[in-house]
Amino acid sequence: MATRLVQIAMNARDDSALGRFWAEALGWGVDSEGPGVTNIEPVGLAYPDPAAIFIDVLRVPEPKTVKNRVHLDLATTSAAHQAEWVERLRALGAKPADVGQGDVPWTVLADPEGNEFCVLEPREVYWDTGPMAAVAVDCVDPRAMARFWGEAMDWTLHEVTDDHAVLRSAKAVGPYLEFLRTPDVKTVKNRTHLDVRPYPGDDQAAEVARLRALGATDVDLGQGDVPWTCMADPEGNEFCVLTPR
Incomplete structure (x- = not known):
């Protein structure tokens, strides 16, 4: 039994507007499964596909108040590509953001609702990921996160140090999941949170029980009676266990 990361869920005051931004930013398509939900999907891929991490934008009433602990890193193939993409993103409504990064080769921006993301300088490791290089998660202990998520999912652990941990789909395709050490604690x-999904034929309840045994806890996000289970990893980062598919 195992799960795999299939999508991220991004909260927004205006899911439709933010969905349009990210669809245009990534060159993906837009759909909706119902009011208050905008789905951002890569063109030509059938969900779920390990070659991409899909995006669900979910309408919420509360505004953003602190720096996000989960953000997207975008991949570029050349310095010119990076500069062109930054210019296009700013034309779409992104703004420069200062998260204390100092003098770095990547560009930190914020989307129209203030969600930080990075447009990376060219890095060979990301040349086959598609436009999304990685989902990056701030954490206190990357080694502990690697232990939990390495067992929670069937993704491959590529690297782990005191400062970061890197996982990728066992199929060796698509974006990476990276845990980056920061001094800040979750408040x-x-x-933005991760959505994981068991494989077809697996038992969702058994998978949830297995994740609890690994250190996950149940959380109430006001989700009500839904087919998925809301949990938190050992550092309190919320995630959802979807139905097998």
Whole structure:
């Protein structure tokens, strides 16, 4: 039994507007499964596909108040590509953001609702990921996060140090999941969280029980009666266990 990361869920005051931004930013398509939910999907891929991490934008009433602990890193193939993409993103409504990065080769921006993301300088490791290089998660202990998520999912652990941990789909395709050490601790509900899904034929309840045994806890996000289970990892980062598919 195992799960795999299939999508991220991003909170927004206006899911439709933020969904349009990210669809245009990534060159993906837009759909909706119902009011208050905008789905951002790569063109030509059938969900779920290990070659991409899909995005669900979910409407919420509360505004963003603190720096996000989960953000996207975008991949570029050349310095010119990076500069062109930054210019296009700013034309779409992104703004420069200062998260204390100092003098770095990547560019930190914020989307129209203030969610930070990075446009990376060219890095060979990301040349086959598609436009999304990685989902990056701030954490206190990357080694502990690697232990939990390495057992929670069937993704491959590529690297782990005191400062970062890196995982990728066992199929060796798509974006990476990276845990980055930071001194800050989690104080509020994450506005972006991971959604994992068991494989077809697996038992969702058994998978949830297995994740609890690994150190996950149940959380109430006001989700009500839904087919998925809301949990938190050992550092309190919320995630959802979806139905097998």
